[in-house]
Amino acid sequence: MKLSEIDITRLFSVGSKMSLMVWADGPNWPVSYTSPNVVELIGYSKEDFESQRVDYKRLVHPDDYDRIRAEAADAVADLTRESVNHSDYRIRHADGHWVWVSDTTLIDRYEDGSRRNMFGYLIDITERKSLELALELERNRLKLLLDATRLGTWEWNPQSGQVLFNERWAQMFGYSTAELGDHVDSWSSRLHPDDYDRVWELVRAHRDGETPFYESMHRLRHRDGHYLYVLDRGKVIERDSSGKATRFAGTLTDISAQKHSEMEARRAAHAKSVFLANMSHEIRTPLHGILGIASVLKDTDLDANQRNLVATIKESGGYLLNTLNDVLDLTRAEEGQLRIHRGRSDVVAIFDHLQTLFAQTAVTKDIKLSIRVNTEVPKILLLDKARVLQVLSNLINNAIKFTENGEVEVVAGWQKDNNHKKGELVVTVKDSGVGIEDTRRIWQLFEQERSGIDQAQSGTGLGLAIVRHLVQLMNGTVRVDSRLGEGSTFTVTLPSSAMAENELADPTFVGLERLPPMRCLVVDDNSVNRLIISEMLKTLQQQCELANNATEALELLQQRPFDVVFMDIHMPELDGLQATKMIRDMPLKQPYIVALTANAFVETKTQALRAGMDNYVTKPFVREDIARILIQAADALDANQQKGDQ
Known part of the structure; x- marks a missing residue:
């Protein structure tokens, strides 16, 4: 049976994704015939093409045109060729967007072999092409990611034992992929003996569905005999109808450098801890004698001059003890061992203690020291009293130290939140001292702001580093506002909860x-x-x-x-x-x-x-x-x- 033109037209009009085209011989690839559904494919009507109002040549994407023209010219020039198989290309839709098409074209020749017409069909493959391009992009991105992260990859069939490694995996251990072999023994034989059983147990647990993924840090032997520390991660990605794993894939990362750095850091931290423990013991023992004897002497029958001498001994020893404690606290903070112990604390008693602690120092420097608790502050708050005193003592001590004349003012306030019991204790320590030029530097360990500070005012540079650590541990904030020559204001904000007065149970307030x-x-x-x-x-x-x-x-x-x-x-x-x-x-x-x-x-x-x-x-x-x-x-x-x- 022979199809008529009407039958062919009906056939191509069934769907909008495929259109018939007949191209006549001409410089602009004139279309002598097209099926009516071409308008649904690229937005131009049958009449637009057949009247030559639209040149097909001008619709082809500039990046594809030379390739399409060359493919057609080569096919026409070869008199034995009866068709042109174009690679996918793009043509411009009437509304301006690009449509990917698959073009299968037959060559209609005269008896002498010259071209008469070319006819074929265009299929809209935009959706498929978008998926292909997206997949190719993802593959390229994955390849770039693997190259950038220097990851080794592997695939393993637990049923057959067959394993495939990529080139990077092999290179990590000084081999080529051909030298590694394709059985899982080529991997397991390189496991460190101390890691072997543990790693296989992790593999088994995931293979049998007991864990959501496989992850292990272990050692694998290099070709030259030394061991690399690696992070091995994987997941079962295929199972058969009975649920058995048939495809297990993953990545391998060489973490030897990080692991060696970590072990070196641990050795250094241990050495530092041993040193600090020894130094702490050696310093505390004689210091105990100094402070202990002074505390006994102060309760004996002394004249005024002797009492002043004993007070000086206690003050100097206390400063040394505080410095030693600051060093130890920083070490504990760095190692995550510093803990906060909140308890019911009498706020007024805390600030009365601060007043007593620094009153004589302020009098000696002829500085006015004002410490007050605003009336809105609850009497009893849930706080780590010792750490709050440590923070505020450091700030007040600094304020007095760097103030030559004027005053130091300490004010405690309270900011309630929606819960009437919860809120924030806000304490400001304001001085009229030398001020701070670089407010960022002062928080760093062993650093001091030098402008306007002479050697007589120098210290260890530990205090504010301790303050920052402790305030952060108490989930609070600390900030400083300062101008050089005009003084500084430190503001500490600590979240807390108000407690009933009869809940107070602090052994500090129990008498003898x-x-x-x-x-x-x-x-x-x-x-x-x-x-x-x-x-x-x-x-x-x-x-x-x-x-x-x-x-x-x-x-x-x-x-x-x-x-x-x-x-x-x-x-x-x-x-x-x-x-x-x-x-x-x-x-x-x-x-x-x-x-x-x-x-x-x-x-x-x-x-x-x-x-x-x-x-x-x-x-x-x-x-x-x-x-x-x-x-x-x-x-x-x-x-x-x-x-x-x-």
Whole structure:
């Protein structure tokens, strides 16, 4: 059966995605015939083409034109060719956008072989082409990403064991892909023996659907024998009808440099911690003697000059202790070990304490010090009182230090939020001092703002770094406004909650009137330390005996009962931790054991408590610290007695 022109036209008019075209011989590729649906394909009508109002040649995209013209010319010139197979190209729609078409053209020749007509069909492939281009773009982006990140890739069939590595994966370990082989053994045989079982367990867990993905950091052996640290990640991307994994793909990253840097940083951090622990101990031990003796002397019969000398000793020792504590706090903050302990705190009492603490310093410099709490501030707030005092003490100390004349004003205010109990404690510390030129520099560790500051006003550069760390830990903010020569204003904002007054339960405000007499044993190999604590205990009306070492202490405990034992941790032969464990195993009335140490690190406190000690005090300590410990000991002993009576 032979199709007529009408039949062909009907056939091509069925859909809008395919149109028939007949091109006559001519310079502008004139269209002598087209199916009516061409208007739906590229927006021009059948009459537009057949009347020559539209030249087909001018519709072809400029970037495609030379290629299309060359393909057609080559086909026409080759008398054996009966068709032209054009690659996809673009033609301009009547509304201006570009339409991707697939063009299959047949050549109609005269008897001498010259071209008469060319006819064929155009198919709108814009949608398919867009998907192809998007896919190609994604492939290129993935390739660029893999090249940029230097990722190795792999694919593994868990059923057959076949594995494929890309070139980058092979290069990481000094091989070519051909040398690696195509079985999973070529990978597993390179695993470090200490990592082997763990890695395979992670692979199995994901392969069997127990984990959402596979991720492992382990070591793989390089061709030359050394091991690389790698981060290996993957996922099952195909399973068969029974649910078994048939395609497992992933990436490999060489993290050796980062891992070695991390290990080096850990070694450095450990060395720093050991150094700080040793230095802290060595400094605290003599400092304990200085402050301890001074605290005992101040309660003796002294004349005015002697009291001033003792006060000077305490002030100088206190400054040294604060500096040492600042260094340790910064170390803890950097290592994430600094903790905030919020409790119910009397706000007025906090600021009264600050007034007492700095009043004499302000008088000595002839500076007016004004500290007040606005009436809207709740009396009791949930705060870490010790850290708040540390922050404000640093700021007030700086304000007084860098103010030669004028005043320092400290004001506490309260900003409520929608919840009537919650809000922010806002404290401003304003001075009329030298001011600050570079307000960004002052927050950096060991940095000081130098303009207008002479050597007499210099310090460690630790205070404001500590302030920033502590305020951030308390979820607050601190800012400074300053002009050189006009003074500075520091504003600290701390989120908090108001508490009822009857909820106050702060041991700091408990007096010594209920402290009962107890029999105390002091165990320390240092004679100065024994002298200091024994004198403190005597002023607190406590009975006290001394032991030069742990062995002597064990003998005394077997001879007679003691209520409280103050045990030095670091002693020769038998240390305080070992002695405590032995005491806890002895068949005697168990005393309340308090650790004494110059080591201020959290690890030491943890070790002491695990050894069986009940409490912990860091040297240097003062009489008030021992009093607080004794109150806690009395409460604990009373509670134990009541349990025994039941």
